[in-house]
Structure formats: structure tokens, C-alpha cells
Amino acid sequence: MKKFMGKVLALSMSIMMVLSLTACSSSDSGSGSKEGGKIGVAMPTKDLQRWTQDGENMKKKLEEAGYEVDLQYANNDIATQVSQIENMITGGCELLVIASIDGGSLSTVLTEAKNEEIPVIAYDRLIMDTDAVSYYATFDxxxxxxxxxxxxxxxxxxxxxxxxxxxxxxxxxxxxxxxxxxxxxxxxxxxxxxxxxxxxxxxxxxxxxxxxxxxxxxxxxxxxxxxxxxxxxxxxxxxxxxxxxxxxxxxxxxxxxxxxxxxxxxxxxxxxxxxxxxxxxxxxxxxxxxxxxxDTRTLADQVVKMVTQIMKGETVDVNDEKSYDNGKGIIPTYLCEPIFADVDNYKKLLIESEYYTEDQLK
CATH class of the missing domain: 3.40.50.2300 (Response regulator)
Known part of the structure; x- marks a missing residue:
């Protein structure tokens, strides 16, 4: 009887191990997004086209780089964005990318991030009056x-x-x-x-x-x-x-x-x-x-690069370490270059680069 029970126990453990491995294999084979860690991306609103594009570009680029992404839009409501960031912190995000609604309203929730040793990249809008911001990425x-x-x-x-x-x-x-x-x-x-x-x-x-x-x-x-x-x-x-x-x-x-x-x-x-x-x-x-x-694709590419450098403990690529003081100190920053579009050059900038199609502008 003891031998029989031993065999049953061994068989049960084997089945559990197989199921566990199968579950892991199934999860990893979905998008491959968990191998790099979980990243929280907080955007202010979907009401403006540019923020929708920023969020989508960021999610796509991060997932392609192997990360799981928690992307949230806050409908231009500060309390909603604070709550979303709190959920990202408690939900296992290892790094936060935040385009703030109000740069001065996140100091309390970001103290929680700092206490959990979660790095923060301020995205396009500098987050003020907190020492929890690790880096800033924006255009000049x-x-x-x-x-x-x-x-x-x-x-x-x-x-x-x-x-x-x-x-x-x-x-x-x-x-x-x-x-x-x-x-x-x-x-x-x-x-x-x-x-x-x-x-x-x-x-x-x-x-x-x-x-x-x-x-x-x-x-x-x-x-x-x-x-x-x-x-x-x-x-x-x-x-x-x-x-x-x-x-x-x-x-x-x-x-x-x-x-x-x-x-x-x-x-x-x-x-x-x-x-x-x-x-x-x-x-x-x-x-x-x-x-x-x-070009939000350029900024997304740079932020993904910075995320990977932070996650791997590498030197983070910045090109301005003197201009952006958030009230608690200078934030190391990467500045992307802007350029103007008008009736004379829009085709080259927007159509040939595949930012838009001709049909979208009809």
C-alpha cells in the first residue's frame, strides 16, 4: 500500500510539473512580452491625437523589445492618473514611463515608487517637485x-x-x-x-x-x-x-x-x-x-532604449544634464530634435516617412 501511494504521489508531482511547465511555455509563447519585465506607461488622455499615438507607439516598441506593458490613459483627470500609477506600482511594474497631466501632482504617489525602488522616466512633460524621477525624455x-x-x-x-x-x-x-x-x-x-x-x-x-x-x-x-x-x-x-x-x-x-x-x-x-x-x-x-x-516614433525608440539600459544596469543615454530642474534637482534628459512641416515639405516629412498616408489627409 505504501509503495502504491508513493507511486501515486510521484505521478501526481510529475503531472503538476508538466502542467506548470506547459503553463509557463504557453505564457511565454504568447507575445514573448514577459521576458524583459513589466513596464507601466501612464498617458494623460486619448482626447488628443498625439497622446494616443504616443501610447500606441510606446506599447508596440516595448513589446517588440520583450516587455509586458501596462498602458493606461487618464482622461485628463489627475486623480485617475494617480490611481493608475498606484495600481502599476502594486501590480508589479518594474519601471514607470509617465506623461503627466499636471507635473506638480504626482510627488506623493511617486514617493511610493521610489520606496519600491522603481525607476521613473518622465515622458515629454517634466514631473516636478519630486526626487523620484530618474530620467526625462522629450523633444527640445x-x-x-x-x-x-x-x-x-x-x-x-x-x-x-x-x-x-x-x-x-x-x-x-x-x-x-x-x-x-x-x-x-x-x-x-x-x-x-x-x-x-x-x-x-x-x-x-x-x-x-x-x-x-x-x-x-x-x-x-x-x-x-x-x-x-x-x-x-x-x-x-x-x-x-x-x-x-x-x-x-x-x-x-x-x-x-x-x-x-x-x-x-x-x-x-x-x-x-x-x-x-x-x-x-x-x-x-x-x-x-x-x-x-x-515624430513620436523617434521618442518611443529613445525611451525603449533608455528602459532597456536601466533594466540591464547599463549607462543611460542622455544628452542634456543641465537644463531641466524639477525643483528637486537636475534631471538627466534626452532631447529629440523637432522640425516644422508646412505645405512645401509635408509630403517628405509625413507621407514618405509613413507617419500618415495620403488618404488620411484627404
């Missing part, structure tokens, strides 16, 4: 603003023409640290022309707090532009140029200008950023002049 956001400002200078030929040209200023959400770089870079180029009265801001709204757009909202920018046009341009004065830090804000400006009677034949010079489909269509229609192209 000051240069984004400089490109927009220089485009205005070149298009209006401000170094040759006397002017004056009427200018209005729009940037994004004041709780997005990047806005200070976008607006600062643009004003670094434009301020001297304002001082020389070649550019005149008839609304008088030139301070960052006055020109910020909550949540980068198309609706909010449209309302503000409606008010500016009514108060300052209702007597036949022409608006010549609008600085807009990104495309969602530019879309609201475009809506207001169209409603006020502007057409492609007299539309102001209008800048943007992200090359969202709607804005590229507007560029082709003559109701937006340019958009700074930030």
Missing part, C-alpha cells in the same frame, strides 16, 4: 518655440518689412511645464520685434498667465480668440499673425477666425505643433501655416 521644447517664432519672422520678413503687423499670442496649459519652454523659446525670437513695434499685440495680452490655455483646450482657445476679435478687430483691423504653441489650440483659433469671416486668402500666419491630422488638413487648406513635427 525651447527649440520648438524658437522654430515657431523664426517661422513668423521669416514669413512676415520682419527683418526687411517695416510693419507693423498685428500679433496675438496663445500657449497651452499653465500646469504643463513644457509651456514655459514653448512660450519662452518663441518670445526669445519675437520679443525684439514687439519692442520695436514691428509686431503689435492689440489685446495687450503678452504675459504667460494671460495667454495660457487650460488643458490645451480647443474650446477654450476658440472662446478667447472670439473675445479678442470682438474687442480689438471688429472695426476693420486685420489680424496678421497668431502664435499658437500647439495644434489643439490652433484649431480653436482657426474656428474663431473662420467664424469672423477670415478665409484662406487673408488668413493670419498661424503656428502649431504635433502635426495632428486636423491641423495638417488645415495647412493644406490654407488655414494654418505650419506645425512643428515631433
Amino acid at each position: 521644447n525651447y527649440k520648438v518655440g524658437q522654430i515657431q517664432g523664426q517661422y513668423i519672422v521669416d514669413t512676415l520678413k520682419l527683418d526687411e518689412e517695416k510693419g507693423p503687423f498685428n500679433l496675438e499670442l496663445f500657449t497651452g496649459s499653465s500646469d504643463d511645464n513644457n509651456c514655459h519652454f514653448f512660450f519662452g523659446g518663441a518670445m526669445d525670437v519675437l520679443q525684439k520685434y514687439i519692442d520695436d513695434n514691428k509686431l503689435v499685440v492689440k489685446s495687450g495680452q503678452t504675459k504667460f498667465e494671460e495667454v495660457a490655455t487650460p488643458n490645451w483646450s480647443t474650446e477654450e482657445s476658440q472662446k478667447r480668440m472670439d473675445n479678442i476679435l470682438t474687442a480689438n478687430y471688429s472695426g476693420g483691423e486685420k489680424l496678421d499673425v497668431v502664435l499658437s504653441s500647439n495644434d489643439s489650440v490652433a484649431n480653436g483659433i482657426t474656428n474663431a477666425l473662420k467664424a469672423a469671416g477670415y478665409t484662406k486668402d487673408n488668413f493670419p500666419v498661424l503656428t502649431g505643433q504635433d502635426c495632428d491630422i486636423t491641423s495638417v488638413k488645415n495647412i493644406l487648406a490654407g488655414t494654418q501655416s505650419m506645425s512643428v513635427f515631433k
